[in-house]
Amino acid sequence: MAITRRRFLQFGVGGAILLTTAGTGARWFQRSRRQALNGYQQLRAQDVAFLSAVLPLIIGNHPQFAGHLNTTLTQIDRLLHHSSPTKQAELRDLFDLITFKATQGPVTGYWGDWTTAKTADIQQFLLRWRDSRVALLRFGYQGLCQLCHMAWYGSEPAWAAIGYPGPPPLFRSHT
Amino acid sequence: MPVPDIFRQGMRRGWQVYDGSQPLPALPRFDVIIIGSGAGGGTAAEILALAGLRIAIIEEGSLKTSSDFHNDEIKAYTEMYQEGALRTTKDGSISILQGRTVGGTTTVNWTSSFRTPASTLAVWENDFGIDYANTQAMTPWFEQIEQRLNVQRWGMAPNANNDVIRLGCEQLGWGWDIIPRNVTGCWNLGYCGTGCPVNAKQSMLVTTLPTALENHAVLIHSMRAEKLEIRGDKVEGVHVRGMNASLTLSDGARSLLLADHVICAGGSINTPALLLRSRAPDPYQLLGSRTFLHPVCMTAAQFERAIDGFYGAPQSVYSDHFNETPANQERLGYKLEVPPMQPSVVAALLGSWGNENWLRMQQLGQTNIMLALMRDGFLPDCAGGQVELRSNGDATLDYPFHLAMWRTVREALWHMGQIQFAAGATKVMPLHTSADYVSSPQALAKLLDQLAYEPLRVRLSSAHVMGGCRMGSDPKNSVTRPDGRHQQLQNCWVFDGSIFPTSVGANPQLSIYAFVAKLATDLSRQLA
Numbered sequence: 001m002a003i004t005r006r007r008f009l010q011f012g013v014g015g016a017i018l019l020t021t022a023g024t025g026a027r028w029f030q031r032s033r034r035q036a037l038n039g040y041q042q043l044r045a046q047d048v049a050f051l052s053a054v055l056p057l058i059i060g061n062h063p064q065f066a067g068h069l070n071t072t073l074t075q076i077d078r079l080l081h082h083s084s085p086t087k088q089a090e091l092r093d094l095f096d097l098i099t100f101k102a103t104q105g106p107v108t109g110y111w112g113d114w115t116t117a118k119t120a121d122i123q124q125f126l127l128r129w130r131d132s133r134v135a136l137l138r139f140g141y142q143g144l145c146q147l148c149h150m151a152w153y154g155s156e157p158a159w160a161a162i163g164y165p166g167p168p169p170l171f172r173s174h175t
Numbered sequence: 176m177p178v179p180d181i182f183r184q185g186m187r188r189g190w191q192v193y194d195g196s197q198p199l200p201a202l203p204r205f206d207v208i209i210i211g212s213g214a215g216g217g218t219a220a221e222i223l224a225l226a227g228l229r230i231a232i233i234e235e236g237s238l239k240t241s242s243d244f245h246n247d248e249i250k251a252y253t254e255m256y257q258e259g260a261l262r263t264t265k266d267g268s269i270s271i272l273q274g275r276t277v278g279g280t281t282t283v284n285w286t287s288s289f290r291t292p293a294s295t296l297a298v299w300e301n302d303f304g305i306d307y308a309n310t311q312a313m314t315p316w317f318e319q320i321e322q323r324l325n326v327q328r329w330g331m332a333p334n335a336n337n338d339v340i341r342l343g344c345e346q347l348g349w350g351w352d353i354i355p356r357n358v359t360g361c362w363n364l365g366y367c368g369t370g371c372p373v374n375a376k377q378s379m380l381v382t383t384l385p386t387a388l389e390n391h392a393v394l395i396h397s398m399r400a401e402k403l404e405i406r407g408d409k410v411e412g413v414h415v416r417g418m419n420a421s422l423t424l425s426d427g428a429r430s431l432l433l434a435d436h437v438i439c440a441g442g443s444i445n446t447p448a449l450l451l452r453s454r455a456p457d458p459y460q461l462l463g464s465r466t467f468l469h470p471v472c473m474t475a476a477q478f479e480r481a482i483d484g485f486y487g488a489p490q491s492v493y494s495d496h497f498n499e500t501p502a503n504q505e506r507l508g509y510k511l512e513v514p515p516m517q518p519s520v521v522a523a524l525l526g527s528w529g530n531e532n533w534l535r536m537q538q539l540g541q542t543n544i545m546l547a548l549m550r551d552g553f554l555p556d557c558a559g560g561q562v563e564l565r566s567n568g569d570a571t572l573d574y575p576f577h578l579a580m581w582r583t584v585r586e587a588l589w590h591m592g593q594i595q596f597a598a599g600a601t602k603v604m605p606l607h608t609s610a611d612y613v614s615s616p617q618a619l620a621k622l623l624d625q626l627a628y629e630p631l632r633v634r635l636s637s638a639h640v641m642g643g644c645r646m647g648s649d650p651k652n653s654v655t656r657p658d659g660r661h662q663q664l665q666n667c668w669v670f671d672g673s674i675f676p677t678s679v680g681a682n683p684q685l686s687i688y689a690f691v692a693k694l695a696t697d698l699s700r701q702l703a
Contacts, residue, residue, distance in 0.1 A: 079253060
């Protein structure tokens with residue numbers, strides 16, 4: 001029953017309304033949690049916790065990734081920090097929807113704590129958003145995955161394993 | 176440093192270059208203020224400075240020059256692209272790559288330099304009353320710019336990524352050709368998109384802006400033009416404000432710069448937004464409408480041979496086999512090209528997650544991506560997008576996709592896949608959230624039948640933004656006159672890609688240079 005109701009909320013006309021209201025609510029309740037975490041310009045504690053949980057799954061079996069979670073988080077933070085107030089707000093809203101207790105379950109389909117989520121839970125969440133009829137969730141899926149992939153594959157430790165020798169050494173930054 | 180940094184050298188010789196995030200010296204009243212330093216602003220700056228006019232160039236991006244260019248994707252995206260390369264249309268469905276740095280997009284583009292297609296000029300002349308929009312009148316301007324920026328058909332062998340177009344088209348009997356590029360002494364590195372580290376690319380950064388600065392122009396970077404000061408039918412000056420260190424917003428010192436004439440050259444999206452923020456007269460509600468993107472859809476292909484598309488001139492071969500808009504009007508024309516294949520952007524394009532993405536990325540060196548850029552703005556119901564202001568005054572573009580576009584996407588994906596298979600690809604994948612690689616044209620046809628053609632399922636992007644302040648002879652149907660002047664404001668000019676009434680149908684930089692060269696030359700004669 002509960003599941004049917006949740007599915008209705010996600011797929012029905014009410015879905016978009018739920019998202020909007022929930023988004024606003026989440027923003028309101030999360031005001032106390034909107035400070036960037038120490039060491040970051042944009043990412044807050046809840047964003048870092050969520051991203052740390054999903055990044056290994058989004059990146060896959062890249063042999064170098066395990067030692068470079070923090071590099072990747074820093075790159076994500078850097079991309080966001082230089083984007084625009086609008087993009088920063090869109091991503092904050094997205095992370096709020098995903099991590100705020102009242103919205104997380106209905107919107108992501110996963111009700112537990114992200115830091116202890118199983119691979120299958122995260123797979124389900126990504127599939128649900130990828131194939132959603134709600135464009136906002138598809139945007140969330142695309143935005144989340146693109147940001148993670150851009151950040152990791154823009155980092156030097158990612159390159160050797162994909163056969164990318166990197167820019168010619170003559171031009172690399174030595175700072 | 177492998178080559179001299181000619182921009183920094185010029186600054187040491189005394190060019191007047193100021194950082195708008197720092198306190199400015201007292202500045203005089205200018206003859207002309209140019210807002211934007213890209214293809215339009217740079218071209219106009221050289222012409223007007225050489226005519227002896229006192230000009231100032233305002234640029235919201237920061238100053239990055241060859242010694243700052245390290246072929247680092249993330250560094251370049253965050254420092255030199257609008258919204259840190261994360262700009263999208265309003266609903267997030269189309270990624271937009273646009274420059275935000277001194278030299279504008281010309282500093283980070285891929286150097287493809289095509290003349291405006293004759294069929295496009297004909298529409299501008301016949302439907303919009305731009306009487307010089309024809310091959311005869313424009314040829315001298317194309318020639319002048321081609322000479323100025325050393326535009327020539329690429330002479331070296333195309334890299335294997337580009338060669339897929341040649342091979343495939345030859346197999347299929349479809350047309351293809353070599354791309355003309357604006358480079359001098361190109362090292363064939365492949366990193367045009369992160370700023371040319373050897374100053375081979377003849378961008379505004381190393382050509383027209385240095386000439387303007389040698390001729391006493393003032394350049395203020397990291398400074399946003401927030402609003403025009405408008406009184407009646409005249410612009411009195413420009414309200415500017417310094418940008419913050421991450422270039423996300425203008426929160427620095429404010430000034431009002433005064434000038435007899437103002438040229439808006441911030442590019443499409445930004446120029447209409449500036450005029451909207453300034454509440455410029457717009458009696459027919461046209462400002463920001465008919466903004467075009469050349470929306471791009473893509474297919475990836477894996478080969479058994481090395482492609483290594485991250486190295487070598489990023490764009491050197493194209494096909495116009497499908498580029499004319501057909502008379503039956505059921506689809507748009509589209510031009511076929513390839514993008515550079517550096518890993519950060521490619522990882523985002525190849526999509527999916529986990530091991531599926533990882534397997535795709537492991538084949539980076541054997542992967543080709545092909546793109547179809549659609550020629551929007553030529554069908555009656557193909558009116559492009561609308562630039563709007565967000566509550567903080569920033570611009571956004573609402574760009575709806577219509578049925579003929581989705582039909583064109585599907586057809587283009589099919590034709591690109593055919594070219595890739597004909598060139599020897601073992602697998603082809605349309606860039607779509609529900610698609611994976613398939614191993615034969617038959618399987619591709621079947622897959623294309625099954626896919627949903629919707630926003631945020633088909634991967635769409637744009638590197639060409641045009642229109643929003645379209646020219647025309649009829650004030651009821653245009654924002655600017657054919658001479659680039661604002662229809663209602665006597666001393667306000669728009670000299671950038673936003674004056675185009677449709678998309679160009681080819682990479683737009685040479686069209687912007689040539690049209691602005693003509694319009695700025697006419698203006699300089701008027702003001703001299």
